[in-house]
Amino acid sequence: MRSKLIKGIFSLFIATLGVWILFVWFQPQQKFTPEAWAQTPWQQRYKFVDSLMDDYELEGLTREEIRALLGEPDIDGRGAYDYKVVPDPIFDWRVFFLYFENDRVVRYGVSVPDW
Numbered sequence: 001m002r003s004k005l006i007k008g009i010f011s012l013f014i015a016t017l018g019v020w021i022l023f024v025w026f027q028p029q030q031k032f033t034p035e036a037w038a039q040t041p042w043q044q045r046y047k048f049v050d051s052l053m054d055d056y057e058l059e060g061l062t063r064e065e066i067r068a069l070l071g072e073p074d075i076d077g078r079g080a081y082d083y084k085v086v087p088d089p090i091f092d093w094r095v096f097f098l099y100f101e102n103d104r105v106v107r108y109g110v111s112v113p114d115w
Helices: 002-025 034-039 046-055 063-070
Strands: 075-077 080-088 092-101 104-111
Touching: 034 046, 034 063, 046 080, 046 092, 046 104, 063 080
Parallel strands: none
Antiparallel strands: 075 080, 080 092, 092 104
């Protein structure tokens, strides 16, 4: 009896996690604008990330240009800016990161925070 209960709870957990993943990651993307990004809670910024990466040439931009485009980063350190974009059940959140060398973006993408 106890093993059936554990299997049922585990199955419910997996199903709930699957629905959450589908809900978060397969939402329709929206066109990025600095205004829309600024007005959107960080938990929903993921909707703009694909448009931001596709429509803007981010590589080579300076820290000042990135702040003008995205606002102040949520995490500023170790040669990178991190902007929280979506809650994550394991790591608390995922970030849109931009790595800088000589004050210019050299790489960017979405990842878990780089603690």
